[in-house]
Amino acid sequence: MNKLELISQIQQKKSFLCIGLDVDLAKIPTHLLSESDPIFEFNKQIIDATHHLAVAYKPNTAFYEAYGIKGWVALEKTINYINEKYPEIFTIADAKRGDIGNTSTMYAKAFFEDLNFDSVTVAPYMGSDSVEPFLAFNNKHTILLALTSNKGGLDFQGLKTDNSELYKEVLKTALTWKNSENLMFVVGATKAEYFKDIRQIVPNHFLLVPGVGAQGGNLQDVCKYGLNNNCGLLINSSRGIIYAGNDKGFALKAKDEAFKLQQEMEQILHKKSQG
Numbered sequence: 001m002n003k004l005e006l007i008s009q010i011q012q013k014k015s016f017l018c019i020g021l022d023v024d025l026a027k028i029p030t031h032l033l034s035e036s037d038p039i040f041e042f043n044k045q046i047i048d049a050t051h052h053l054a055v056a057y058k059p060n061t062a063f064y065e066a067y068g069i070k071g072w073v074a075l076e077k078t079i080n081y082i083n084e085k086y087p088e089i090f091t092i093a094d095a096k097r098g099d100i101g102n103t104s105t106m107y108a109k110a111f112f113e114d115l116n117f118d119s120v121t122v123a124p125y126m127g128s129d130s131v132e133p134f135l136a137f138n139n140k141h142t143i144l145l146a147l148t149s150n151k152g153g154l155d156f157q158g159l160k161t162d163n164s165e166l167y168k169e170v171l172k173t174a175l176t177w178k179n180s181e182n183l184m185f186v187v188g189a190t191k192a193e194y195f196k197d198i199r200q201i202v203p204n205h206f207l208l209v210p211g212v213g214a215q216g217g218n219l220q221d222v223c224k225y226g227l228n229n230n231c232g233l234l235i236n237s238s239r240g241i242i243y244a245g246n247d248k249g250f251a252l253k254a255k256d257e258a259f260k261l262q263q264e265m266e267q268i269l270h271k272k273s274q275g
């Protein structure tokens, strides 16, 4: 999917919501556990109930890898289901990869070619030749960790270099890499006060913003400086939406939570369009 298609979906749905499919068998409704593939069944019902409110889904691969082959099969079934039934939706493999060049190429093939995700999250720590193999894929997007939502995110990302903080150097340097137009950046919703500075360095790129909901990030605070003229934000909530209910009506509860965020987003987009 290209960026224009993503922007057009945001405009049509009046939403920039990304739903995180972080499936934990200990948290899903118990009646699903007798299904042959409880993880996929859970995802399918969540997706069917929320696809009109969300523009992206983000399975975090940890929640699938933890269940071995069965988990990986459920991940494959989930991405195939989204691509076949809701091809307009932007998909994110949250895998936080990055390695020496030839290894990164294989990671990129796994997520972009074999599984056919639109994007993958990547760590910048190993530098240009660990990220450029991902950027080489046409119409695929590499979402680079810039300033993460967790408390320890500042341990290294906030370190002062000779020039500025490390996360700012990551943003500036990444812009010089080949095919940098295929980049998006992760900035945590819990770091709303940093968005003004970040938008000065990357005014046009999309930012994936996790941390709304369970981690306490605030949508309005993020949007104050995070929005750009194309919206430029994908706001993720995982637990806050998918575990809103845990009985037979869980998908409807998830829909209600997604609807609340979508309504807030619609108002924010409307206000922005009024100047």
Ligand SMILES: O=C(O)c1cc(=O)[nH]c(=O)n1[C@@H]1O[C@H](COP(=O)(O)O)[C@@H](O)[C@H]1O
Residues within 6 Å of the ligand: 020, 022, 060, 094, 121, 147, 148, 149, 150, 186, 187, 188, 210, 211, 212, 213, 214, 215, 236, 237, 238, 239, 240
């Ligand atoms: O890359 C991510 O998506 C990510 C980056 C970050 O800085 N913080 C963060 O929470 N995430 C992921 O976003 C999701 C947040 O989930 P909830 O806190 O349940 O909404 C999880 O899958 C995290 O791994």
